Amino acid sequence: MNINLRELAARGAPIELRGSLVMEDPVTGRNDIRMAGPIEANLTARSDSGTAIVTGTLTAELELVCSKCLRKVTEKAEFSVTEMFTMQRGIAERDEDIHHVPDEVVDLTPYLREAFVVQLPMAAVCGDACKGLCPVCGKDRNAETCDCVQERIDPRLAGLKDFFS
Template sequence: MLLNIKELAAKEHAVPITGQVDLSSTLNGRKDVLTFGPLQLNLRASHVGGVVEVDGTMDLELEQSCSRCLGPAKQSLHIPFRELFTQQPDTIDGDESEDMHLVTEDKVDLLPYVVENVLVELPYVPLCKSDCPGLCPTCGHDRNEGECGCKEDNIDPRLAGLADFFKQ
């Protein structure tokens, strides 16, 4: 996914960048991702005042393990994307200086920036549903399938002596 800065500067309008990216080399082997589809790109690149702005959205369908019940958790990620590039160091100033990438070549490979944005947006604690009850801490039964019948006495052992005090 190379973006030619000189060609983009010659154009008066934004250039669309669409298509699919295969993330197999990035996501294969990760224990937190079970399955995934291709990454759908819907980006546009524009050149204004010596700065190239690439913005838009990326969509990814993936399946992870639920962090509570270990079942499959399907995710639809809608990832915003915005990166700024320049070849002129004097344009880097102000509030956007931290977001600006200084490039020395005429072509910029967007793939590392796309992959970085995807990895940052992966859910840290994926859930199969927002109210997933998880696994029973005693027997390991999946509480999504029903109650297991285990007695839950959540008494802090440091305060267990107080329970005897109230029995009297």
């Protein structure tokens, strides 16, 4: 997905950009998140005082593994994105949020990929009420209960556990 900065500035009106982002798997190095489809972009680009401002949403189907119970969950993720570009070095030096680009045609894909990846959850959870796995027997507490006894002993006092025996 490309945008021509000079044409955008000369046009004087916003441009709608829609489509699927063609990229390698954006979620590399993570076993708990997998892409279930392409990333759909719904963007608007406008020009303002020598700066191109691209705003909109990125939407994708994700297959997540719950970090508490290890169930697979399919979720539709929608993230907002705002990226700014300029060919003028002075503007980019004053504002670190504006990307300086040397060419008038900008490939938005790497910027959108980064904006998508940084908004992914650190640890996916299937729901707020997820009880997780039993640390003793490993049963899924959401599906069944177990009779395991879980003593919580402060590790600093663990040496005193057998003192009165």
